[in-house]
Amino acid sequence: MNTYRLRTMWLPLLVCQLCLILRSEAQTPSTFCNMHSTFRPPVNSDVTVTCGTEVMELSILLCPVYFGGYNETLMALNAQFILPECHGIPDWNIDPPILKFNLSITADAVAVCSNTFRITNEVGTGLFSDFSNVQFVNISGTINSLDPSASIVTNRRQIIYMFSCRYPLQYLVNNSKVTVSGVSLAVRDNDGSFVSTLSMWLYSDTDYTKQLIVPENGINLKTRIFVGVKATSLTERFHVLLDRCYATTSPVPNNSTYYDLFVGCTRDQKTRVELNGASQNAHFSFEAFRFIEHKNITVSTFYLHCVTRLCEVSSCSSLLPNCSGSSRRKREAQGVLANDQATISYGPIKTKVDDGLPTAS
Numbered sequence: 001m002n003t004y005r006l007r008t009m010w011l012p013l014l015v016c017q018l019c020l021i022l023r024s025e026a027q028t029p030s031t032f033c034n035m036h037s038t039f040r041p042p043v044n045s046d047v048t049v050t051c052g053t054e055v056m057e058l059s060i061l062l063c064p065v066y067f068g069g070y071n072e073t074l075m076a077l078n079a080q081f082i083l084p085e086c087h088g089i090p091d092w093n094i095d096p097p098i099l100k101f102n103l104s105i106t107a108d109a110v111a112v113c114s115n116t117f118r119i120t121n122e123v124g125t126g127l128f129s130d131f132s133n134v135q136f137v138n139i140s141g142t143i144n145s146l147d148p149s150a151s152i153v154t155n156r157r158q159i160i161y162m163f164s165c166r167y168p169l170q171y172l173v174n175n176s177k178v179t180v181s182g183v184s185l186a187v188r189d190n191d192g193s194f195v196s197t198l199s200m201w202l203y204s205d206t207d208y209t210k211q212l213i214v215p216e217n218g219i220n221l222k223t224r225i226f227v228g229v230k231a232t233s234l235t236e237r238f239h240v241l242l243d244r245c246y247a248t249t250s251p252v253p254n255n256s257t258y259y260d261l262f263v264g265c266t267r268d269q270k271t272r273v274e275l276n277g278a279s280q281n282a283h284f285s286f287e288a289f290r291f292i293e294h295k296n297i298t299v300s301t302f303y304l305h306c307v308t309r310l311c312e313v314s315s316c317s318s319l320l321p322n323c324s325g326s327s328r329r330k331r332e333a334q335g336v337l338a339n340d341q342a343t344i345s346y347g348p349i350k351t352k353v354d355d356g357l358p359t360a361s
Contacts, residue, residue, distance in 0.1 A: 033063035051165035140164035218352030303347030
């Protein structure tokens with residue numbers, strides 16, 4: 001008796017489950033969209049753009065595409081329909097279903113699907129608010145539909161979604177490690193990581209070839225220290241530009257005790273800026289010193305920091321400070337401390353009390 005009841009109970013459940021399976025297998029994207037609330041004419045709000053640090057993520061609602069008589073295979077970036085990498089990937093597992101495009105922001109990837117890459121000069125804001133000219137990058141493009149009609153006329157409306165992302169063209173650096181903010185479009189793809197490395201090194205010679213080893217007991221005061229800042233993996237389109245270099249008594253760049261080696265048109269009398277904005281390397285030198293607050297200790301310690309950004313080769317010269325007379329930029333009059341997110345650092349650098357005689361020139 002119990003066995004009979006179990007069989008009669010399971011039979012309707014099995015029939016119901018079978019119906020659901022058959023229904024799901026028979027349901028095509030087109031029939032799914034016919035019953036969905038987004039099955040309507042396309043509108044501008046159907047596209048979502050996320051401007052990420054490594055990729056631009058684009059998505060459009062799929063059902064409006066089907067409403068217009070198209071499908072996911074008939075949509076591509078900038079009408080590049082013959083290139084597989086310019087097509088999106090449909091996601092029917094979310095509600096509403098979407099078509100996703102991921103665009104890596106490297107120079108090569110931006111160019112593959114004919115996206116527009118434009119650099120503009122604007123008044124600086126935020127960290128660079130006291131500079132008159134800062135460069136920004138705008139990446140833009142469209143997602144277009146391809147009419148499959150074989151006839152010379154059609155009643156399908158063309159679908160075009162426009163998108164764009166705007167990035168500051170500057171390195172955001174923390175302890176020599178780049179946290180990319182749109183600048184990876186200027187960086188060659190490095191094992192798919194889109195990460196470029198900025199490094200700072202100390203040298204003991206004018207050719208910047210012999211690395212300076214700072215001993216534990218420190219180097220003599222007035223020893224000339226040669227500093228090189230280098231960017232690797234950049235494309236040839238960009239150079240490195242140092243806006244400010246300064247020293248602090250602690251590893252924290254915004255420490256209250258600091259000394260500017262150079263900033264804008266102002267520089268320490270012993271500091272020489274030898275290469276800046278003209279290469280993917282930047283060079284300067286200064287004489288070893290000690291902070292007065294360390295007067296009662298034998299070995300003085302300080303840390304070196306440089307505010308670093310990129311400039312496009314053709315316009316680097318216009319971004320360098322004009323230090324002639326009244327044209328001196330307002331940065332000269334301001335000692336604004338740099339935020340540590342835009343600073344590359346080196347240290348500790350130790351100096352010792354000696355007779356004050358230089359050991360290098």
